[in-house]
Amino acid sequence: MTDLAPVQAKLTAITTAQTDYAKAAFEANKTYFEKLATLKAPDEALKLTTDHMKSGYETFVAESKKIGEMYKDFFATAFTPIHH
Template sequence: MTDMTVVQEKMKAIATAHAEYAKSSFEANKAYLAKIATIKAPDQAIEVTTEYMKSAYESFVAESTKIGDMYKDFFKSAYAPLTAGKSNLAA
C-alpha cells in the first residue's frame, strides 16, 4: 500500500508549482500590458511584444518541464509498491 502522506505532499507540491506559475504568468502579463499601453510608436510595440513572447515561451517551457518532472516523480513513488509486489509474485 502506498504511504498516503507522501502522495499528499507530492500533490501539494505540484499544486503549489501550478499556482506559482499562474501567479508569475499573470504578473508578467500585467507588466506587459502596462508597458504596451504607454508605447507610441509601432516599432517599439513590436519590440516589446517580441521580448514578452520570448520570455513567456521560455518561462512556459521551463515551468512545464519542472512540473512534468514533479508528476513523473509522483507517479513513480505512487506506483512503486505495485511494481514491488509484482516482482515478489514472480519470484
C-alpha cells in the same frame, strides 16, 4: 498500510508549482499590457511584444518541464509496490 504523506506532499508541491506559474504568467501579462499602453512608437511596441512572447515561451517550456518531472516523481511514488 501505506504512508500516504509522501504522495500527498508531492501532489501539494505540484499544485503549488502550477498555481505559482499561473500567478507569475498573469503578472507578466499584466505588466506587458501596462507597458504597452505607455508606448508611442510602433517599433517599441513590436520589440516589447517580441521580448514578452520570447520570455513567455521560455518560461512556459521551463515550467512545463519542471512540473512534468514532478508528475513523473509523483506517479513513481504513488504507484510503488508496498513491500512488507
